[in-house]
Amino acid sequence: MTVDSALASLADxxxxxxxxxxxxxxxxxxxxxxxxxxxxxxxxxxxxxxAETLRVSRNTVREALSQLVAERVLVREPNRGVFVAVPGPADVRDVYRVRLLIEPAAVRDGELAAEPSALVRVRDAVLEGREAAAREDWPGVAGANQHFHRALVGLAGSERLDQQMGLLLAEMRLVFHRMTGPTAVRAFHEPYLDRNDRIAELLMAGDREAAATQLTEYLATAERQILAAYATL
Amino acid sequence: MTVDSALASLADxxxxxxxxxxxxxxxxxxxxxxxxxxxxxxxxxxxxxxAETLRVSRNTVREALSQLVAERVLVREPNRGVFVAVPGPADVRDVYRVRLLIEPAAVRDGELAAEPSALVRVRDAVLEGREAAAREDWPGVAGANQHFHRALVGLAGSERLDQQMGLLLAEMRLVFHRMTGPTAVRAFHEPYLDRNDRIAELLMAGDREAAATQLTEYLATAERQILAAYATL
DNA sequence: AGCGTATGGATTGCTCAACAATCCGGCAAG
DNA sequence: CTTGCCGGATTGTTGAGCAATCCATACGCT
Known part of the structure; x- marks a missing residue:
């Protein structure tokens, strides 16, 4: 290894x-x-x-809050304060519009030839979900599900897209927390274990088109399910 | 109109x-x-x-800078300061990965039935570009070009996607400013006037598949062109 | 010259204290 | 039942200050 390449690897x-x-x-x-x-x-x-509970200055708290507002985790009402975001049906629809656009596209067109590690991460997320389910660890299943979708957009190989997906998934967690009792989180996530598995296998088999189609359907029904749950609220 | 509905229309x-x-x-x-x-x-x-030139406290400056860092317009080097971002080839590739994923998908799958106004915005951007070119106003052409692409993702009808596209385009302007003399901006944007026009017409004609294909090719060559310009630097 | 070290100045990261503007709840008057 | 006003609380913004860090320069040694 040359000196230059060694130094380059240190840049990270x-x-x-x-x-x-x-x-x-x-x-x-x-x-x-x-x-x-x-x-x-x-x-x-x-x-x-x-500021008091975290032992920091109010200014730094404000800086942190501003960032979270930019991430849509919190919302600021001027001169009133910041609140945990309350995503409404319009937000759910908007988030799923983005997901329906990005996730299938990533599955279809992602350059996974360049990043074979991205595929194993998909597979790992499926396994993680199965194991959590075996443990009856339903929050764990929910987490694995998020890892699965994160891995899917990871197929696109774009740092910016990964980051953006992180924000969307954080918003999704807020959505879930509006519908939850802990029984609801099981009922919602468990049925998707098999679908994740199927999509992963289609991907491993190289049939990306079918995987993308499955995923589109998957997301559409998830959105309907969430909006239905919202309606009873 | 009832009082309630009148008040509701004021909510905005x-x-x-x-x-x-x-x-x-x-x-x-x-x-x-x-x-x-x-x-x-x-x-x-x-x-x-x-802080001095803007007649504002250093604290508020810091808050503003933090936001711009989150938008990737600036970068912060800890204990050294914030700098205008210098997008490198890796950034260009990443940005175009996102654009190649999102823009054609928006053209293909956007629910423009719901938003016919989105289509006229595409058309308007094309006209704006033609008029600017007639005036030999090349920065104006560049601006119109951005409006065009913004209008394209507007077809998806997602507030979040629009916002994200805004950030990407801001980053693109930084990219252009690295290559520019003012002659370069003409050479780069002028050839795309016709392509924009063609894509808009395909869209108006309802052939979204062809428009998306055109757009994919468009973006790919633009990326190559930019990276080539970077190489001579 | 080449290299390590010390020194001083400048800038950032963070804190603290203060004040005006705004909002909220209640209460009194019409 | 509404309107207007008051008092307390919180936010928005400011200003000053200090420790930590970085940078450039100078110094000393080989």
Whole structure:
């Protein structure tokens, strides 16, 4: 290995030495609380309370909150405060419009020749889901499901797309938290285990067109199911 | 019209009364300077200098800069400052991966039945480009070109996708500013006037499949052209 | 010259304290 | 039952300040 190539491989390490900023850590902490469901959609996040419990300045709290607002995890009502987002039916439809556009396209056209590792990640997500189901760990199944879809857009091989999908999935978790009792999360995710499996196998077999078609149908029924659940609310 | 329905139609006005925050205005101002090319890629943005020239506290400047970093318009190097982003070839490839996935998909599958206004916006962008070209207003042509692509993803009818496309196009302007002399911007955008026109006509004629195919080819050659220009740098 | 080290200045990351503007709830008056 | 007003609380924004970090320069050594 030449010196230059060795140095090039070290370029990534820059991200590791530069440890994360305080505001970023605060944002991560709050985002976790939200997506884990420990903060209810609609709940308020007062700046001073956060600042005190996290032992940071109110300014850095504001910086973190602003970031989460940009991620659509929180919403800011001017002069009133920031709240956990409450995704309505319009949001669900919009999110699924994006997913229906991106995910099948990634499956169909993604350059997985360049990234064979992306395929194993799909397979891994399926396994993760099966194992969680065997353990009756339904939040685990939900998590695996997200990993599955994340792996699917990973087939496109685009850093920007991956990041964007992360935001969409975070929003989806908010959606789920609006419908949940813990019984609902099982009822919702369990039926998709088989579908994930089927899509993964079609992909491994190289039939991307069929996989994409399956996925489109999959997403469409999921959207209908969620909107139906919303209607009873 | 009942009182209730009248009030309901006023709900949208909420966005207008709530005027934008200072940090937001600062962010808009800086973003403009950047995408208009008055700040060179790689240029540094010291916090105090900005704060003084804009007559605003350093804290609000920081808030604005953080937002622009999230938009990838700026990059932050910890403890060193924020700089105008310098998109490299890897960024160009990534951006075009996203565009090649999203734009043709929007053309193919967008629910324009629901949004016929979206189609006229495509047509308008084409006209805007022709008029700018007649005026020999090449930055105007470039702007119209962006409006064209924005209108294309508008066919998908998704607010989130529109927003995301806005960020991508802002990044594209940074890319152009790396290659430019003002002669380059003409040479690059002028040939695409006809292609835009052709795609728009295919769309109006209802042949979305052909439009999508044209668009895919269009984007692929544009990417090659840009990367070639980068190579000579 | 080449290399490591120290030193000083500049800038960022973060904190703290304060104040005006705004919003909310309640209460009193019409 | 509405309108108007008051008081408390929270946000939006400012200003100052300090530790940590980075950069350039100078210094010393080989």
């Amino acid at each position: 390490a820059r991200a590791l030495v530069a440890r994360t900023s305080t505001a970023e850590r605060v944002a991560d902490a709050v985002r976790n609380e939200v997506v884990e469901g420990r903060l209810r959609p609609g709940g308020r996040l007062p700046e001073v309370a956060l | 006005a909420r966005a207008l009364v709530a005027r934008t925050s200072t940090a937001e205005r600062v962010a808009d101002a800086v973003r403009n300077e950047v995408v208009e090319g008055r700040l060179r890629p790689g240029g540094r943005l010291p916090e105090v200098a900005l």
